[in-house]
Amino acid sequence: MANEGSISTAPGCACFRYLDNEEAYPDLDAGGAVERLRAAIRCETVNTDPEKTDFSQFDKLHELMRSSYPHVMEAGTFEIVQHSVLITIPGSDPALKPLLLMAHQDVVPVVAGTEDSWEHPPFEATLDGTFIWGRGSMDIKLMVIGELEAAEYVLAHGKKLQRTLYLAFGEDEETFGTGAKAIVKTLADRGVRLEFLLDESVTVVRDMGLYGAPGTLGIEVELAEKGDTAVKVTVRSEGGHASNPFGGTSLGILSQAISSIVAQPFPIELSPVTEQLLRTLAPYITESPWKELVGPDGSLIEENRDQLARFFASQKTLFPYVTTTCAPTMIEGSSQAPNVMPKDMSAIIDFRSMPGTCVEDVMAHCAEAVKDLPVELSAHLAVNPSSVAVSDGYGFKAVSEVGSRFFKDTVTGAPVLFLPSFTVGGTDAGYYDPVCDTCLRMSPFLLDDDEQARGVHGTNERVTRRSYLHGIRFLIALIEHVCL
Numbered sequence: 182m183a184n185e186g187s188i189s190t191a192p193g194c195a196c197f198r199y200l201d202n203e204e205a206y207p208d209l210d211a212g213g214a215v216e217r218l219r220a221a222i223r224c225e226t227v228n229t230d231p232e233k234t235d236f237s238q239f240d241k242l243h244e245l246m247r248s249s250y251p252h253v254m255e256a257g258t259f260e261i262v263q264h265s266v267l268i269t270i271p272g273s274d275p276a277l278k279p280l281l282l283m284a285h286q287d288v289v290p291v292v293a294g295t296e297d298s299w300e301h302p303p304f305e306a307t308l309d310g311t312f313i314w315g316r317g318s319m320d321i322k323l324m325v326i327g328e329l330e331a332a333e334y335v336l337a338h339g340k341k342l343q344r345t346l347y348l349a350f351g352e353d354e355e356t357f358g359t360g361a362k363a364i365v366k367t368l369a370d371r372g373v374r375l376e377f378l379l380d381e382s383v384t385v386v387r388d389m390g391l392y393g394a395p396g397t398l399g400i401e402v403e404l405a406e407k408g409d410t411a412v413k414v415t416v417r418s419e420g421g422h423a424s425n426p427f428g429g430t431s432l433g434i435l436s437q438a439i440s441s442i443v444a445q446p447f448p449i450e451l452s453p454v455t456e457q458l459l460r461t462l463a464p465y466i467t468e469s470p471w472k473e474l475v476g477p478d479g480s481l482i483e484e485n486r487d488q489l490a491r492f493f494a495s496q497k498t499l500f501p502y503v504t505t506t507c508a509p510t511m512i513e514g515s516s517q518a519p520n521v522m523p524k525d526m527s528a529i530i531d532f533r534s535m536p537g538t539c540v541e542d543v544m545a546h547c548a549e550a551v552k553d554l555p556v557e558l559s560a561h562l563a564v565n566p567s568s569v570a571v572s573d574g575y576g577f578k579a580v581s582e583v584g585s586r587f588f589k590d591t592v593t594g595a596p597v598l599f600l601p602s603f604t605v606g607g608t609d610a611g612y613y614d615p616v617c618d619t620c621l622r623m624s625p626f627l628l629d630d631d632e633q634a635r636g637v638h639g640t641n642e643r644v645t646r647r648s649y650l651h652g653i654r655f656l657i658a659l660i661e662h663v664c665l
Contacts, residue, residue, distance in 0.1 A: 194311065194629045194630065194645055194647075195629075195630055196385070196386065196627040196628065196629055196630070196645070196648060197645070197647060197648075198590060198591050198592050199386040199398070199588050199589065199590060199591070199597065199627060200587070200588070200591070200627065200647060200648065200651045201586070201587055201588055201589045201591055202586050202587050202654065203647070203650075203651055203654070205586075205587075205654045205657075205658065206334065206654055206657055209334060209650065209653065209654065209657075211650050214326070214327075214330045214649070214650060214653060215308065215313060215646060215649070215650075217245070217249050217326055217329075217330070218306075218313060218318070218322060218323055218326045218327075218649065219306035219308060219313060219315075220245055220249075220306070221242060221245060221317070221322045221325065221326050222304065222306035222313070222315040222316065222317050222318055222322055223304055223305070223306050223315075224238050224239070224241045224242040224245065225238045225288075225304050225316075226238045226239050226242055226286050226287050226288055226317070226352075227287065227288055227289070227290045227316075228287035228288075228352060228353045228355065228356060229289075229290060229355070229356060230356075231353070231357075231359075236264050239264045239286060239352060242286055243261065243266060246259070246266065246329060247259060249329070249333075250329050250330075250332070250333045251333075252332075252333050252336035252337045253268065253270065253329060253332050253333050253336060253348075255336075256270050256271075256336050256342075257269055257270035257271075257332075257346075257348075260367075262360065262363045262364050262367055263352060263359065263360050263363045264286075264352040264360060265286070265349070265350060265351050265352045265360030265361070265363060265364055266286070266348070266349070266350040267347065267348075267349050267364050267367060267368075268332075268347065268348040268349075269345065269346075269347055270332065270336070270342060270345065270346040270347075270348075271342070271345050272342040272343045272344040272345040272346065272664060273341060273342065273343050274343045274344065275345075277343060277344040277345070277376070278344075278374055278375055278376035279344060279345035279346065279347055279373065279375050279376060280344055280345075280346050280347070280375070280376055280377065280378070280379075280660070280663050280664055281346075281347040281348075281349055281375050281377075281378040281379075281613075281617070282328045282331075282332075282346070282347070282348055282349075282378070282379050282656070282660075283328075283348070283349040283350065283351070283361075283378055283379070283380045283381075283609060283610065284321050284322075284324035284325040284328060284350055284351075284380070284381055285321060285325070285350060285351040285352070285353075285354035285355070285360075285361075285381070285609055286322075286325060286350050286351065286352055287351070287352055287353050287354060287355050287356075288316045288317040288320065288322070288355070289316070289320075289355050289638045291303045291316060291640075292640070295640050298640050298641070299640055299641055300314065300641050301314040301315070301641075302315075303315055303316040303642070304316060306318070308646075311645055311646060311647075312629075312643040312644065312645055312646065313643060313644050313645075313646060313649065314641070314642070314643045315642065315643070316642055317642070318642050318643050318644045319626070319628065319642050319643065319644045320381075320638065320642065321381045321624070323626050323644050323649050323652065324381055324624055324626065324652075325350050327625075327626065327649065327652050327653045327656055328348055328656055329348065330653045330656075331653055331656035331657040331659075331660055332346065332348060332660060334653075334657050335657060335660050335661060335664075335665075340661070340665055341665075342660075342664045342665065343664060343665060344376070344663060344664040344665075345664075346660060346664050347368075347373075347375075349361075349364050351364065351609045354608065354609045358609055358611075358612055360609075361609035361612045361613070362612050365612050365613055365615055365616055368616045369615050369616050373616055374616060374617070375613070375616055375617040375619075376575060376576060376619070376663075377570075377574070377575065377576025377577075377579070377617065377619035377620070377621060378576075378610060378613055378617050378619070378620050378621065379576075379580065379621050379622075379623065379659070380608050380609060380610035380620065380621070380622045381608055381622060381624050382401075382402075382403050382604060382608070382622040382623050382624050383624070383628065384400060384401075384623055384624040384625065384626065384627060384628070385400075385627060385628055386398050386399070386400055386588065386597055386627065387399055387400075387401070389462055389465065389598075389600075390468070391498060391499070392458070392459065392462055392466065392471060393462075393466045393467065393468035393469075393470075393471025393472060393475075394462050394465040394466045394467065394468070394471075395467070395468065396595075397462065397465040397595075397598065398589075398590060398595055398596070398597045398598065399462070399597060399598045399599070399600045400584065400588060400597055400598070400599055400600065400623065401458075401600050401601075401602035401623075402572075402577060402580060402581070402599050402600065402601060402602065402621055402622070402623045403602050403603050403604040403621070403622035403623065404454055404569050404570040404571075404572055404577075404601050404602070404603055404620075404621065404622075405454060405536050405566065405567045405568065405569040405570065405603040405604075405620075406566065406567045406603060406604045406605075406606065406607050406608060406610070406611050406622070407501075407505075407533045407534055407535060407536070407566055407603065407604070407605050407606075407607075408532075408533065408534035408538065408539065408540065408543075408564050408565045408566035408567075409531070409532070409533055409534075409562060409564040409607055410531075410532045410534060410540045410543040410544070410560060410562060410563055410564070411510075411529050411530070411531050411532075411560070411561040411562035411563075412442075412529070412530045412531075412532065412543065412544065412547050412558060412559075412560060412561065413527055413528070413529055413558070413559045413560070413561040414435060414438050414439065414442075414527060414528045414529075414530065414547075414551070414556055414557070414558060415525065415526070415527040415556065415557040415558075415559070416431040416432075416434045416435045416438070416525065416526050416527070416555065416556050416557075417431065417524075417525045417555075417557070418430065418431035418434075418522065418523065418524050418525060418526070419524065420516075420521065420522045420523055420524035421521075421522050422520065422521065422522070423519070423520045423521060423522050424520070426522060430522045430523065431514070431522070431523050431524065431525060431526040432515065432516075432522075432523050432526055434554060434555060434556065435512070435526045435527070435528055435556070437554055438528075438550075438551045438554050438556045439509050439528055439530065441550045441551050441554065442507065442530055442547050442550045442551065443507055443509065443530075444550075445546070445549075445550045446504065446507060447504050447505035447506075447507070447534075447535070447538070447546065448504065449487075449490045449491060449493075449494045449503050449504050450486075450490055450503060450504065450535065451482075451486045451487075451489050451490040451493070451503060452502070452503070452535060452536055452537075452603070453536075453569065454536070454569055454572075454601055454602060454603045455493070455502055455503070455602075455603075456482055456486075457572050457601040458600050458601050458602055459475050459479060459482055459489070460475075460479035460482065461598065461600050461601065462475075462598070462600065463475050463476060463477060463478055463479035463482075464477060464478070465598075470492065474488055474489050474492070475489070490503045501533065501605040502602075502603070502605070503535075504535065505532055505533065505534040505535050505538050505543070506532065506533045506605075507530060507531075507532055508530065508531045508532075508533075509528060509529070509530045509531075510529050510530070510531050511528060511529035512526070512527070512528045512529075513526065513527050513528070514526035514527060529561055530547070531562075533605055534565075534566055535566065536566045536567070536568075536569055536603065537566065538566065539565045539566070540560060540563040540564070540565055544558060544560060564607065564611070566611075567610070567611040567614060567620065568614045568618065568620075569603070570618065570619040570620050570621055571618065571619055572601040574619055575619075576619040576621055577599075577601070577619070577621065579659065579662055579663050580599065580621060580623060580659070581599035582662065583655060583658045583659045583662050584597070584599050584623075584625075584655065585597070585599070586658065587625070587651065587654065587655045587658065599623075604622055608622055610622055624652070625651070625652035625655035625656060626644060626648050626649060626651075626652035627648045627651075627652075628644075628648075629643075629644075629645050629648070
């Protein structure tokens with residue numbers, strides 16, 4: 182197959198310069214891989230409410246998997262767990278703990294009223310010379326299909342796995358994670374303990390000038406994810422005419438409660454993961470105040486922890502990495518007339534908690550802030566932070582070693598560092614702690630500039646054909662490196 186680099190670079194596709202080793206696996210069925218991704222995008226696996234979800238679209242996707250990957254189906258066991266998928270491809274050496282590659286089948290809906298803003302219909306899977314368009318093309322059907330393509334390639338070439346390989350595709354990552362939880366329970370009940378797993382992330386090659394190391398390139402491999410606690414604050418009242426607000430109104434008391442909670446932020450702290458990132462970057466840091474706070478070998482981090490944390494907190498991009506964040510997001514129960522006091526009112530305050538700060542800590546923090554106010558607190562959503570994967574173990578090293586073969590600045594020859602980090606969002610990987618102590622999050626499919634700027638779940642979701650095929654090559658190499 183011709184090098185995918187022969188495709189002209191489209192505007193906004195600066196990511197192409199970081200795709201190395203595109204000539205690997207020259208017999209990869211590039212055209213077939215693209216068509217199978219397009220077929221997967223056409224399966225409208227929107228899952229926002231289990232009672233309203235059209236699970237026939239998931240059935241359609243499952244049939245596509247069964248019919249498209251004969252070697253995977255022959256060598257492995259295909260199971261439906263709820264509406265999620267667990268594929269087991271056994272290895273010959275039971276002493277080796279398995280590798281699990283994961284992603285999720287579900288996609289978010291198209292926002293009502295934006296349909297005409299899509300350059301191509303969201304479930305048509307339009308292909309042009311550069312992009313594959315459609316909902317799920319980036320989040321994250323490409324990783325579902327890419328992992329199947331990689332496993333099929335390895336098996337079709339007669340390779341025999343020594344280490345067992347699992348492929349796990351949840352059904353509701355965007356909402357409740359019940360599919361991932363069911364898969365984890367299945368694995369735990371069977372006594373499975375994983376060597377490591379790889380899940381999704383929004384992956385870009387970044388200039389590390391953000392950390393005082395301009396000119397150094399990095400990809401962040403996320404070792405953990407923050408918790409998510411949505412605290413519901415409720416105030417009850419009889420309401421009545423606004424001419425007699427004796428004792429205060431529910432809206433007034435609710436406003437006080439929100440203000441009191443926001444006014445007592447969580448501490449600023451440098452997490453062990455962020456410290457690892459800075460230690461890795463230390464030899465490359467050239468700018469102040471980073472170099473004075475970190476030191477050329479990272480030896481100054483400990484004595485400057487507080488100052489570093491405050492410096493992070495002063496910058497919008499870095500702020501979420503040093504504290505449990507607090508964001509009031511919803512309010513309900515307001516009066517419909519200016520002269521009528523509202524009755525019962527409630528608000529939602531969303532907390533994204535640092536590793537080590539659990540749901541109970543968040544609830545206790547809020548309770549202390551409003552202890553003198555007549556309010557009720559409850560957890561509208563309660564997800565603890567994940568555990569933190571080890572960055573000096575086999576999994577991180579394997580991903581970094583394989584990644585160094587596939588990502589570099591192909592113009593200057595500069596390498597790309599693989600850096601420990603954590604995600605401020607959430608993934609299905611966060612549920613796998615009971616069966617794995619090395620849950621890694623890094624997608625090998627680089628975003629183009631415009632897609633990165635729009636963010637996940639945006640209008641005109643798309644992936645470049647080159648990034649998609651390049652990511653498959655990375656996954657083939659990872660399976661070969663870890664499982665053969």
